[in-house]
Amino acid sequence: MPGQTSAGAAASASLDDQIASLNALISTLARTRSALPTLVRTASSTSSPSDRAQHYRAASTECQAAVRSLGEQLDALESVFQAVEDSERRDSKGIVVRAPAPNRPASTPATDALSWSALGKALQGPGAGRSGKGETVEVYSPLFPPPRSHAEVVDLTRGWQAKHPRTRVDVAAGPSEQLHELRFVARGALHAHVALRWARGPDGDERACEADYVTCHALSEDKLPFETSDFAIFRTLSNQAMAIIDGCRVKDVGVPxxxxxxxxxxxxxxxxxxxxxxxxxxxxxxxxxxxxxxxxxxxxxxxxxxxxxxxxxxxxxxxxxxxxxxxxxxxxxxxxxxxxxxxxxxxxxxxxxxxxxxxxxxxxxxxxxxxxxxxxxxxxxxxxxxxxxxxxxxxxxxxxxxxxxxxxxxxxxxxxxxxxxxxxxxxxxxxxxxxxxxxxxxxxxxxxxxxxxxxxxxxxxxxxxxxxxxxxxxxxxxxxxxxxxxxxxxxxxxxxxxxxxxxxxxxxxxxxxxxxxxxxxxxxxxxxxxxxxxxxxxxxxxxxxxxxxxxxxxxxxxxxxxxxxxxxxxxxxxxxxxxxxxxxxxxxxxxxxxxxxxxxxxx
Ligand SMILES: O=C(O)CCC(=O)C(=O)O
Ligand SMILES: [Fe+2]
Missing domain, CATH: 2.60.120.330 (B-lactam Antibiotic, Isopenicillin N Synthase; Chain)
Incomplete structure (x- = not known):
């Protein structure tokens, strides 16, 4: 993965100085603002001409000094913008990527084990239930009443679509009358797939609703290394996917x-x-x-x-x-x-x-x-x-x-x-x-x-x-x-x-x-x-x-x-x-x- 530019690194390191200089600028502006009325008051005062001249000189010297330092500080501001600009870079897809904020703990380096699907699994949190195949899955109870008719499915998906505009909701017909499934695809440079399934028990009661999978993958998953922007988009999409899941479950983690x-x-x-x-x-x-x-x-x-x-x-x-x-x-x-x-x-x-x-x-x-x-x-x-x-x-x-x-x-x-x-x-x-x-x-x-x-x-x-x-x-x-x-x-x-x-x-x-x-x-x-x-x-x-x-x-x-x-x-x-x-x-x-x-x- 391409590293951060050296200008970006320098910018991060001196960010504190830049904030200090911005603060100085603000106080200079305040001083200048208070010096100008003094200047005007002196010019229009009724005291003797020599006193007036003396006051005027003192006030104008202070005012000019303030304006001069304002100019210097405005010039210095340029370097702040430059540093901000340098802290960004564009990756090969032309997407702007920000340098990490200073003092942030270094992120865990990507390893082979950290594949997209592994990340998807990690996002599911600690598995607590067991699927029919004996795999560990998280089990949810539906917060929404699972739809019982096509019209109810349409209403439900419209509601979600409105809440998550970047998300496409596909409704898959369940494999049986009892088992229903909704699939979501969060669109972007990457796709986040979420499948929610729930079953209705033999006596009509709604059973556990499980998030079958949350996977995020790039369009070209096989092309390594991944770009920083991929991870940023991945995170956004995964958050969106998790928000969908959170939105439709009672925090029911099953019985481990x-x-x-x-x-x-x-x-x-x-x-x-x-x-x-x-x-x-x-x-x-x-x-x-x-x-x-x-x-x-x-x-x-x-x-x-x-x-x-x-x-x-x-x-x-x-x-x-x-x-x-x-x-x-x-x-x-x-x-x-x-x-x-x-x-x-x-x-x-x-x-x-x-x-x-x-x-x-x-x-x-x-x-x-x-x-x-x-x-x-x-x-x-x-x-x-x-x-x-x-x-x-x-x-x-x-x-x-x-x-x-x-x-x-x-x-x-x-x-x-x-x-x-x-x-x-x-x-x-x-x-x-x-x-x-x-x-x-x-x-x-x-x-x-x-x-x-x-x-x-x-x-x-x-x-x-x-x-x-x-x-x-x-x-x-x-x-x-x-x-x-x-x-x-x-x-x-x-x-x-x-x-x-x-x-x-x-x-x-x-x-x-x-x-x-x-x-x-x-x-x-x-x-x-x-x-x-x-x-x-x-x-x-x-x-x-x-x-x-x-x-x-x-x-x-x-x-x-x-x-x-x-x-x-x-x-x-x-x-x-x-x-x-x-x-x-x-x-x-x-x-x-x-x-x-x-x-x-x-x-
Ligand atoms: O009989 C059971 O399954 C539960 C009994 C129980 O919860 C109790 O006696 O405290
Ligand atoms: Fe008990």
Whole structure:
């Protein structure tokens, strides 16, 4: 690439001097302006002729000096213009290229790897979704309602054409009824191609809209070296292309998938991926983890075995107000005001009287306690690895989150608040729930890190990812479904880790939707490990953004907030809780993830 001219370089170097001389010029002009009226006043004054002559001489000397220096400085200005002119050059295409401003950090020299298409890819930002072909792509939700008719397509393209006059919009017919595609070509010496695709789901809902590609290429791409002007135009076009994409997406980056393959060797890489996922989305899935599939299947079998017991037997270990035990149709989310249609069994790591009473009797569910504990420890061991990476990534001592959540062996672990929860959402077959009925109302978890196991074919989990929640409980926001993938564990950051990270990591709202017509109406099973801060662990981020708070205090505050939100109707501006629901639920307490009905006398 041709270099900058030497005159241009000299001009850049002396730019400060030139600015100084311009400033001097301005002050001379000001002095001259004030000297002239003095001169005129002197000439017309009524004092004696000799005084008048003396004043006149003094004023005129000053005025002439000012005018002379004005002339010199105007001459000097010529060199400023010359320098500006020298700082430009024309490349072989006759296009004027400006020299870089002084003091600007040197740009990275172009290498072979920096091809147009590589630049195009770089412009797409960190890829976060996966295409059908397994490639990483960014996934967007359309901000505009995807057009449903030809007339709507015409309106949409006209609108964009008006907003981006240099952009040609080609509408390509989708490969199928469901898949639609818009292609843009930003015209210039280079072309920037952008293709947006979106699909409509089988039940008519609009699915992810993805920017398929953003590429910019010259008309003669094979001719190297590229001219500086090519890069300038490239940048303009790419910005324009990105503006189009930004204009039609909600910042929904999808839910990243992170592989734990070769964990030790890839520790640093995985740490970085975790940090990015937790910072941008708050949700991610883990694959290639050490928990064998058959162990997950066995845990689900165990849960099914437990849930198939009679209610009478299950209620022997009813929920005890401390996140242990069984409950059914009892947890009320403030966002919905009705109990989640589900049953659940919660199990803690404590070796206390409370937990002892919350384990089903051996004769009622043989092997349950032993098998559940094995799986709980297996899941927690994995969570320990992940929590260590998060602590390191956040600049906290490596053990901070692990020591903050795991009670020491050899104690009764009575300060442990971590819980594993087996969930079973009721079978919906033959029941007509309204369009927006939820199996789990929208909420953010209170804990540090949640590990959620799901079963294939039992979808429904949705996250409000990549977008700030705009209402206190995320009602009315845009939701991204997380399709269950066999072997993938869904992990999300909870409010405690958000605080421990000084708000660097996101605690993202999520919910479980009821199946829509045509979807699996059967029960949905899930198992979550909710890593919570120990009762006496002190939560504080490296920057001390918030005052210290213990795990116990944190939970009490969160419960109070949830309870008040659900119980005081006047605070519920964004969602409705019917009066009769409030009355019917006045005997409910708040649990780790919402409200629970007080079903047992246990405190
Ligand atoms: O069951 C699920 O998929 C999600 C459960 C959940 O978010 C919770 O219990 O906090
Ligand atoms: Fe949750």
């Amino acid at each position: 998938q992170i592989s734990l393959r070769d964990f030790e060797a890839r520790r640093e890489e995985i740490k970085e991926q975790l940090l990015i996922a937790a910072t941008e989305v708050g949700f991610f899935t883990l694959v290639d983890h050490p928990i064998p599939l058959e162990n997950v299947d066995a845990a689900f079998d165990l849960a099914e075995r437990f849930f198939s017991l009679s209610d009478e037997v299950k209620m022997k270990t009813a929920w005890n107000g401390k996140n242990m035990g069984y409950e059914k149709n009892a947890q009320i989310r403030p966002s919905t005001g009705y109990p989640d249609p589900k049953e659940s069994m919660q199990m803690g790591f404590q070796e206390t009287e409370d937990q002892e009473k919350a384990w089903p009797a051996e004769e009622d569910c043989p092997g349950f306690r032993q098998d559940a504990l094995r799986f709980m420890h297996e899941a927690r061991n994995l969570s320990i690895n992940i929590m260590e990476l998060f602590a390191e990534g956040l600049g906290l001592p490596k053990d901070t989150l692990v020591e903050g959540t795991v009670s020491p062996e050899g104690t009764d672990k009575s300060d442990s608040m971590t819980t594993m929860r087996m969930l079973k959402y009721h079978d919906c077959t033959g029941k007509d729930f309204g369009e927006d009925y939820l199996r789990a109302g929208s909420h953010a978890d209170f804990d540090v890190l949640t590990f959620l196991f799901q079963r294939e074919g039992q979808d429904g989990l949705e996250v409000c990812a990549g977008k700030e929640i705009t209402t206190p409980f995320g009602v009315g926001d845009v939701w991204t479904p997380i399709k269950v993938e066999r072997g993938a564990i869904v992990i999300n950051v909870g409010d405690q880790l958000k605080r421990w990270s000084d708000d660097r990591l996101k605690s993202t709202f999520h919910r479980v939707r009821c199946p829509r017509p045509g979807q699996n109406q059967g029960a949905r099973h899930s198992i979550g490990l909710f890593n919570q801060a120990r009762r006496d662990a002190v939560i504080q981020g490296p920057k001390k953004l918030y005052p210290k708070i213990t795990g116990g205090e944190f939970l009490a505050q969160a419960m109070k907030r949830n309870y008040e939100a659900a119980m005081k109707k006047d605070k519920l501006e964004t969602y409705e809780v019917k009066e009769e629901t409030l009355i019917a639920n006045k005997d409910h307490q708040v649990s780790g993830t919402g409200l629970e009905k007080v079903v047992a006398a246990a405190a």
